[in-house]
Amino acid sequence: MKxxxxxxxxxxxARETFVASxxxxxxxxxxxFNVVLGGTxxxxxxxxxxxxxxxxxxxxxxxxxYILRRLERTYHRLRGRPSRACSIGSSFxxxxxxxxxxxxxxxxxxxxxxxxxxxxxxxxxxxxYRVGIGVGFVIAAVFFLQRxxxxxxxxxxxxxxxxxxxxxxxxxxxxxxxxxxxxxxLLFNALNTIASLVHRxxxxxxxxxxxxxxxxxGILKSSGSSTHSLAxxxxxxxxxxxxxxxxxxxxxxxxxxxxxTIRTDTVRVPVLILQPFVENAVQHGFSTRARGGTVRIxxxxxxxxxxxxxxxxxxxxxxxxxxxxxxxxxxCRARLALAYGSGARVEVMKRDEGGTRALIALTIGxxx
Numbered sequence: 415m416k417x418x419x420x421x422x423x424x425x426x427x428a429r430e431t432f433v434a435s436x437x438x439x440x441x442x443x444x445x446x447f448n449v450v451l452g453g454t455x456x457x458x459x460x461x462x463x464x465x466x467x468x469x470x471x472x473x474x475x476x477x478x479x480y481i482l483r484r485l486e487r488t489y490h491r492l493r494g495r496p497s498r499a500c501s502i503g504s505s506f507x508x509x510x511x512x513x514x515x516x517x518x519x520x521x522x523x524x525x526x527x528x529x530x531x532x533x534x535x536x537x538x539x540x541x542x543y544r545v546g547i548g549v550g551f552v553i554a555a556v557f558f559l560q561r562x563x564x565x566x567x568x569x570x571x572x573x574x575x576x577x578x579x580x581x582x583x584x585x586x587x588x589x590x591x592x593x594x595x596x597x598x599x600l601l602f603n604a605l606n607t608i609a610s611l612v613h614r615x616x617x618x619x620x621x622x623x624x625x626x627x628x629x630x631x632g633i634l635k636s637s638g639s640s641t642h643s644l645a646x647x648x649x650x651x652x653x654x655x656x657x658x659x660x661x662x663x664x665x666x667x668x669x670x671x672x673x674x675t676i677r678t679d680t681v682r683v684p685v686l687i688l689q690p691f692v693e694n695a696v697q698h699g700f701s702t703r704a705r706g707g708t709v710r711i712x713x714x715x716x717x718x719x720x721x722x723x724x725x726x727x728x729x730x731x732x733x734x735x736x737x738x739x740x741x742x743x744x745x746c747r748a749r750l751a752l753a754y755g756s757g758a759r760v761e762v763m764k765r766d767e768g769g770t771r772a773l774i775a776l777t778i779g780x781x782x
Contacts (some may be wrong), residue, residue, distance in 0.1 A: 474516035643677035665706025695726035
């Protein structure tokens with residue numbers, strides 16, 4: 415019901431304009447003119463007569479515009495030319511040109527209605543034609559202004575949508591480029607792990623190659639998008655930790671803890687957003703420490719805030735002797751800034767009990 419009323423008051427298409435004219439605007443404007451020109455005396459019968467005249471004239475105007483447009487399209491098609499879009503202004507001018515020609519039939523129908531209502535009806539005078547043309551121009555002008563305003567608004571919305579689409583494409587391209595940089599970075603580190611095992615433990619090196627294949631199978635699965643499910647991200651982290659566990663053995667322990675209420679298959683996160691922090695925990699936390707250590711991944715959601723924590727009990731923030739470019743984490747920060755703006759934050763800090771703690775917080779739209 416609400417949509418029907420909206421279509422009557424603010425018609426968008428030619429069909430809606432036609433229906434709105436016959437059902438709403440013609441009777442309304444005809445009534446207004448009757449009050450202005452003749453007051454309220456015998457208003458009901460005069461309103462019915464005026465509405466009948468305006469309805470017949472409107473039908474002829476709409477039919478005339480439609481027929482002329484069809485003829486124009488047929489002409490262009492026969493000449494092998496593309497049809498031009500119909501503007502509101504040209505339709506208004508066509509209707510205005512047809513209006514005087516439509517009044518004789520309109521007055522004839524008005525006379526028939528007047529006789530049916532028992533009201534005297536003489537031959538229309540020149541003044542009656544002037545009033546009829548005036549009413550017709552008012553009705554046409556109302557629709558012209560209304561449709562022009564609606565088309566201007568829709569054009570503005572379309573332009574805004576196009577700008578947003580272009581901005582999103584640019585953002586997506588930049589995110590894809592940053593995500594693509596993560597793959598060789600991860601591969602080189604995994605190959606270093608394999609290289610360290612080839613001579614002293616070939617069987618384990620072979621196992622790591624298979625685990626690395628599984629890891630990259632998961633990466634390739636997610637490479638078509640800048641985001642994937644939290645479940646996929648955690649699987650990649652688990653696969654990476656398995657590769658590293660083959661290198662460090664029992665020196666590396668790890669645990670992944672996800673809040674039970676989180677549906678990891680529906681929550682979306684950037685691809686490879688956790689892995690660089692997990693890698694840092696292993697490489698810089700205790701790779702050079704004889705007794706090794708533990709890496710923990712904790713995932714929680716409070717309202718619409720997803721919190722991902724990667725921590726280790728290693729040698730502590732800033733004390734690693736392992737060199738690195740820091741590109742992985744810098745890359746993650748850049749990707750988050752592009753995709754989330756102020757809706758994301760990254761914090762890397764010392765743990766009071768020793769080791770390092772990295773927190774990645776994202777504002778997400780859906781429920782967990």
